[in-house]
Amino acid sequence: MNQNHKAFQLWENGQLNEAIQLLFKEIEKNSENSDAYCNLASLLILAKKYEDAQVVLETALKKYPKQLELLYAFGNLYYHKNNAIKALDYFIKVFNGNEVRLKEDATIMIGQCYLVLNNPKKALVYLLLAHENNKKDNSVILLLGDCMMQISYFNEAKNYYIKSLKLSPDNDEALFKRGLVGAALKEKSENFTSFFEKSKELDPKKYEERLYQLKEIESFIFSQNNNIKKETYDRRDG
Template identity: 30%
Template sequence: MGLRNAQQKKNQQIVQKMIKALDDDPYEPRRYYDLGSMLTEMQSFQQAEELFLKGLNVFEKEPAKQNILHYGLGNVYYSAGMYTQAVQQFDLVTDQKLRLDSLMMLAQSYYAQQQYQQALAYALTVSEKRPADPSPSALLGDCFLALGDFKNAQNYYDKSLAKDPANVRVNFQRGIVALALGEDGSRFFQQVKQTDPKFYRQNKERLDDIATLIKDRQDPRE
């Protein structure tokens, strides 16, 4: 409890400094973004939303400066589980430096809404533009797994793990795919167990159920 209170106090101090920085220069969009992102991290979603909307209004006649604010507001909505609103904001980002990040967030937003084909399209674009980044490949694996395409899921999880071999969640997902394909997934689950024993314990009991569901989807019964 003491550690939690200490972190909350530290966060409040950071927020106060950011508020002062914004007051000192209210015409710098990055100040809105930094403060809004901190509020989002603290799950103060309403405050973050209000701040970004205020910033968008301030720069109403300067659309180039609105890009980072649309991106920040999209992250607020995504974090709050408001995926339709998140998509609307990420779609408005045109700045080239932020565009790929926005495309990745669009992919994640569509995935969260179980719109896997749309998520695939955006994640594939990011994967092609950022071949060294393991995240797009991992999301592509998630999409194909959700669609029951285990071979493609295997392919993209392997690509992601080639760049980030110790990733706990991707190793777990890769193990599930191995089970679905009738292969031995033990080495992936062993990696999870070694890297994050708590994650493994929390998810171990789900293995049998997940494997059963995947196999039923692969070979549905009449």
């Protein structure tokens, strides 16, 4: 069996460390196996061993400076390190490349980066393109809903979350966001609270995390509004 395939089988079975060790050994035996570098970096990113992943990618990029898989892996690394600006540089290089599968993946990641950078209109351009290429990709449908939420197009966001739930009725994220957009649209509480309840039932931990994030966002907006009001009053008093 191909060692790369074997490593991912180990990962799927929950044996992440064993998968990483296998790929390290494969690189020691065959330093020209570029796939092993990419896969090892991907597994190290999953294990949140970002510095190790960076060393692996930098080593590989010296050997294969134009390989799009490595550029994509670098983008993925910086995205997970919460550096969306640097991640964008790599994903855009892949987007401008000539590998169809990687280009499609990069299109989605560019959209995600722009969302993280609070630029939903730019995100929308890439995510609509990704959606055009694959109408059934639920992750893209959810991201489109998030874009619409960020620009306060709540009815459009609601339509995307409904599409998502048609494809995957037990998607806890889609259920939570359908509840959220229902609250934003001031629907009757009985129309949207059931979505929150089902989302919580499916994944209580994720539900609490999402609630906490919402409270942090609300707190930030509240403090920003108060600062704006204070500055306005100060100017008036001055």
